[in-house]
Amino acid sequence: MERPRGQTARAAGSGSMLEIPQNKRSTRIFLVIALSMLSCLFLVLVRYGLTGRFSQGYLLWNLLLAAVPLVVAGYGARFASGTSRKQRSRAVGLAVFTVWLVFYPNAPYLFTDFIHVVRRSGLGAVALPWLSQADLQWYDIVMNAAFAFVGHYIGLVSMYLMHGTMKLLFGRVAGWAFLAPAILLSGFGIHIGRFSRFDSWDLVLHPVETLRVIAQSLTDPAAVLFSLAFAFFIALTYIIFYIVKRDPLGYLDA
Known part of the structure; x- marks a missing residue:
């Protein structure tokens, strides 16, 4: 039987909803994320207009990698929720x-x-008389915060989908069991990346x-x-x- 449009997949063997967004709902989520990424690009372009220097390209690249x-x-969510249990x-x-x-x-x-x-790297010269180096640094704080927030939100959505996928395939307890070491390993991944x-x-x-580098970092207290x-x-x-996504009290149903 075909699942109604906009409905979420249910976890096998449980009565609770498995939060894998479907159809129109998933389209809205991906559209919001795409618009958020474009907004971050807009902030970089504004900074280029203020300084005449394009020195924040790494933010755009890192945000692209975050997607x-x-x-x-x-793909995992579509695979897990779009096939029968036997498949x-x-x-x-x-x-x-x-x-x-x-x-x-x-x-x-x-x-x-x-x-x-x-x-204060990449500040560059300020060409406008009304804009100081301190003002530009404040702008950079806001711009970096926007990139970090959007990137982290994208990551949380992906983790939510991956968590739901593993729950569908392996069960509720196993879903959390996969997630816990993944979060721990991600911390080390960020360290070796930086x-x-x-x-x-x-x-x-x-x-x-x-x-080898990961193994070495395990012996470094600072790492x-x-x-x-x-x-x-x-x-x-x-x-x-x-917790907010599940909204057990139903306050956000409207």
Whole structure:
């Protein structure tokens, strides 16, 4: 029987709703995300107009990378919810989850770009008489915050979809069991991305070297602190996102 338009998939073997958005609802979500990314581009273009220098291209690239796990998770959600229970392949689900995990750290990684604001790097000369260096730094704070917020939100949506996919394929408890180590590993992924300058593609192209760096970071107390702090932040914000998204009291039904 065909599922009604706009309805969400239900978890197998449970009476609760599995929050994988369908049809018009998913289109709205992806449209909002696309508009948010374009708004971030607008902020960069305004800054270019103020200074005549295009020095924040890395923000656009990092935001684009943050969208990759959403695409992967969207495919996983469509695969898991669009097939019958007999047709669902756990092997395919694990493969999608692995690819998602490789790229997910790119989303919260955008918070580390605040280091450029702290160091005042890339400020450049101010061509307008009414705009000071301090004013430009405040603008950079807002611009970086927008990129970080949008990137992290994209990551949370992708995590929500991936969580739902794993619940459909493996069950409710297993869904959380997959998520917990993924969040922890993401903290280390952000660390090696910022300090070792590896990215997600290095894990594919140079897996041995990348894993060696990860192993070394496990023995560095500062690296462990950094990684655990980010893992805690990701876990905290995802739990808030998860609870608000479910809205058990029904306040947001309208």
